[in-house]
Amino acid sequence: xxxxxxxxxxxxxxxxxxxxxxxxxxxxxxxxxxxxxxxxxxxxxxxxxxxxxxxxxxxxxxxxxxxxxxxxxxxxxxxxxxxxxxxxxxxxxxxxxxxxxxxxxxxxxxxxxxxxxxxxxxxxxxxxxxxxxxxxxxxxxxxxxxxxxxxxxxxxxxxxxxxxxxxxxxxxxxxxxxxxxxxxxxxxxxxxxxxxxxxxxxxxxxxxxxxxxxxxxxxxxxxxxxxxxxxxxxxxxxxxxxxxxxxxxxxxxxxxxxxxxxxxxxxxxxxxxxxxxxxxxxxxxxxxxxxxxxxxxxxxxxxxxxxxxxxxxxx
Ligand SMILES: Nc1ncnc2c1ncn2[C@@H]1O[C@H](COP(=O)(O)OP(=O)(O)O)[C@@H](O)[C@H]1O
Ligand SMILES: [Mg+2]
Numbered sequence: 404x405x406x407x408x409x410x411x412x413x414x415x416x417x418x419x420x421x422x423x424x425x426x427x428x429x430x431x432x433x434x435x436x437x438x439x440x441x442x443x444x445x446x447x448x449x450x451x452x453x454x455x456x457x458x459x460x461x462x463x464x465x466x467x468x469x470x471x472x473x474x475x476x477x478x479x480x481x482x483x484x485x486x487x488x489x490x491x492x493x494x495x496x497x498x499x500x501x502x503x504x505x506x507x508x509x510x511x512x513x514x515x516x517x518x519x520x521x522x523x524x525x526x527x528x529x530x531x532x533x534x535x536x537x538x539x540x541x542x543x544x545x546x547x548x549x550x551x552x553x554x555x556x557x558x559x560x561x562x563x564x565x566x567x568x569x570x571x572x573x574x575x576x577x578x579x580x581x582x583x584x585x586x587x588x589x590x591x592x593x594x595x596x597x598x599x600x601x602x603x604x605x606x607x608x609x610x611x612x613x614x615x616x617x618x619x620x621x622x623x624x625x626x627x628x629x630x631x632x633x634x635x636x637x638x639x640x641x642x643x644x645x646x647x648x649x650x651x652x653x654x655x656x657x658x659x660x661x662x663x664x665x666x667x668x669x670x671x672x673x674x675x676x677x678x679x680x681x682x683x684x685x686x687x688x689x690x691x692x693x694x695x696x697x698x699x700x701x702x703x704x705x706x707x708x709x710x711x712x713x714x715x716x717x718x
Contacts, residue, residue, distance in 0.1 A: 469537070476534030483527045490520040522657050529661040533644070536668045543586045543672055545697040550577040550614055553587055557594060557612070561602070570605050572598070575613035583622060584696040589669045590624075596662040597626035597689045604652055605630030608686070617692050621675070627688040633681040642667045642677070666691075674698050
């Protein structure tokens, strides 16, 4: 087979040498380009590092602001509680006629003071709870408990309000519901918020509180009302801090707009989620779905947890 390896003429050699020199020059200029690029990259890199530092700084500032907000909230809430307590006890003393009789008009006025102070106390409590959650100061203490006990505690809590109301509050007796291992105080708080909203926004009909097993590992609690309902476009925003939907009912009622936002955060702490379905003018159903056994906590066996003769105290 013929090869191309033949002898070159001096002319060819010169040409090859020229070509080699050209290539060398090209390589040199490319090397310079690479050096330039490297320098540029180094600079960009320094810029990125500086940006990161700035971001870190901003994150730090944000955290400080959030800590400050939490501290401010908890401080304010504590400062509010004491004078509110005095207002409430003096109103009670006056209404009990411990310092003498009241005429009809005076009684009306003192009741007004009492109602306003109660409302303000509820608001302050919501604020304090939210501040605690934001500051990460809420501890979850799970224990085994029976649904029946939780429902009867809630029933007792709402009895004084419902006795005066035209609507009925029905607790559907839990049937075949396993015991739960979760923080029942937090769960009760969430349901209490749902029920008090349902009571606030329902003028006629009923409020039904129920529980059923959702799937193998979760439970679903529902509070269904026949109240004013919520428009679809507002179903998300009601879970934000301070949000209240404008309505004629809302003008009569007060509240902080913090209840649902707090409930949402408490539900997340219990490893669950909230769902809401609603139709304007028909009613709303709020549900909370939580694990039967709070994940991440060592659940004692039911037998070991059951101390004979002692029942978990609810609420
Ligand atoms: N059951 C309900 N029916 C109709 N509207 C509701 C219901 N629950 C909540 N809402 C709406 O969501 C808003 C936020 O609720 P919430 O956070 O509990 O605040 P608050 O009760 O203090 O107003 C309420 O102001 C109301 O507009
Ligand atoms: Mg509320």
